[in-house]
Amino acid sequence: MLIRLGYEIAISCPQPTPVISLLEIHRDRQPDIKRQTRVLTSPSVPTRIYTDLFGNICRRFSAPAGGVRILYDAVVEDSGEPDAANTLAQESLVENLPDDVLGYLLGSRYCETDHLMGPAWQLFGHLPPGWARVQAIVDYVHARLSFGYGYARATRTAAQAHEERVGVCRDFAHLAITFCRCMNIPARYVNGYLGDIGVPADPAPMDFSAWMEAYLDGKWYSFDPRHNIPRIGRVVIARGRDATDVPLLHTFGPHSLSTFKVWTYEQETSATQAPVRAINRMIGTHMLS
Template identity: 35%
Template sequence: MSYKNKLSLPCLAGHTNDIMATSDLPTSPPGMMLIRAGCALAYQATQPLALLLLVKPHVAPSQILVRDMLETSSSQALEEFTDAHGNTLVRTTLLPGTTRFRHDALILVPESPHELPAGVERVPIARLPPDALRYTFASRYCESDKLAQFANQHFGHIDDAAEQVRAVCDWTHTHIAYRYGSGTPFLSACDVIARGYGVCRDYAHVMIALCRALDIPARYVAGHMPYLGVSEADIGIDFHAYCEVFLGDRWHVFDPRHRRVHRGRVKIAHGMDAVDAAFGTMYGAAQLVDFQVWAYEITDPNEAIGGPVSIMRGADGSAVRTLAA
């Protein structure tokens, strides 16, 4: 696999080398774990077209991007910028033929999964922060306006905001059957409720739409979910979609697909729905001809980004398949 152009993205101590062993990294802070996550993509185009890539991990106090690197086989420039939701995108041009991309990163994340604290309250619309207010609106895949009556019939009797959101999460998990590979870019929350099955993005859209119908801000999140206590059959080799709901004074994580929040997850992006968090957006016709995703806890101090990765791991952590550098 040949990569010509590299966007080396140092985040700590000004490192600029493309391959760096984890033994060169600072010791993980208490309560944090080191995750390696990335993807390898290949697009085939017949004419030049613009491409937006959304694969870089989100940076926040609870998620520290230690080091990452993006490589491409193309000679075209890679331009990095931030969108209206605070996500980091890379813009480039696909030329005729096959163009490969590989992103690899080391991220510090909390060891324990997120738990909703007791006593958290709903924030009245009049007091919502402006950046949370937008996530009360209906969107293309989350038609909360069409689901207002449905949401109030099922959840309007629950006074406690945290319990109300938990009830929405439980209902979505229980009433939507998981079918890997059944997702399409044309299904909305209403469509998924009507047919009764979907993939993780469909679960997220349903829960988000129902929360917004109850005037609770909710947003779509895309990211990585490592194999930590779950099997490959449970999550698949893919990016993962879940939700964040605004209660109290901050955003709280919910995963209606699994009914619980897994440890080690790596957030990439958030937005109104899947439109704002797609890993690749093309302005023209191109085909995705190769797709690999990896995410796992670092245990070998000699492992380095830019080198070989284990892209599939069993529930016991043993490597099942590897991707060469």
């Protein structure tokens, strides 16, 4: 299947401001890109990419005084299969974990394992280790928190989400990640595209999504505490310890968000596909003139 995805984001800045964006499709999915525009900026500014400590593709540029608009559009091939599941997957002993996985056992900015260690063992310590324990954590978080865009707060931690019982997808992910780490199960934060493919359409405006991955039997598996069902068409942008490591935009100075649009949907393969140069020309006419 083919998935059409992209974004249009604009920020206003009172002065020239350095920016780092983490909006590139992850290297794992780069081979699946069938068509794409270049990342367009208005006004046009030079940009360059680099790879961060977690293997994510980051883009650096400077927004001029007044702000900048960035836009991207692509078509990605996807298997059309739901999230992989292995109910027999087991936990690994900490002493047997790969060195690069150990960091995902530790507390981080939004995942305070020290605050939730006691509750985690009380809630999940009696459960059989492995897939069943991770799924029980995800089930608990899904039931514990109420989702709503009006609940969004950039500074909410996992412990605060647990106490307040509300949040957005990042809060669901942070809480489940924290509980997993408390139980010595490596877990990491993921953000990316997740459209309404194979599920009823959500009337709310499209947004990027956040979920988690847990390390079982030597492999990372996707779990989604907000939706708590296998989904089709996840396209990863970035992975890290928590949202601190993978902000969509990080500005080194004040800014305000003036435009935020995201799209991700299944594109009919039988439909006529506009070539990339036509998309670029269309965007250039309306955005960059």
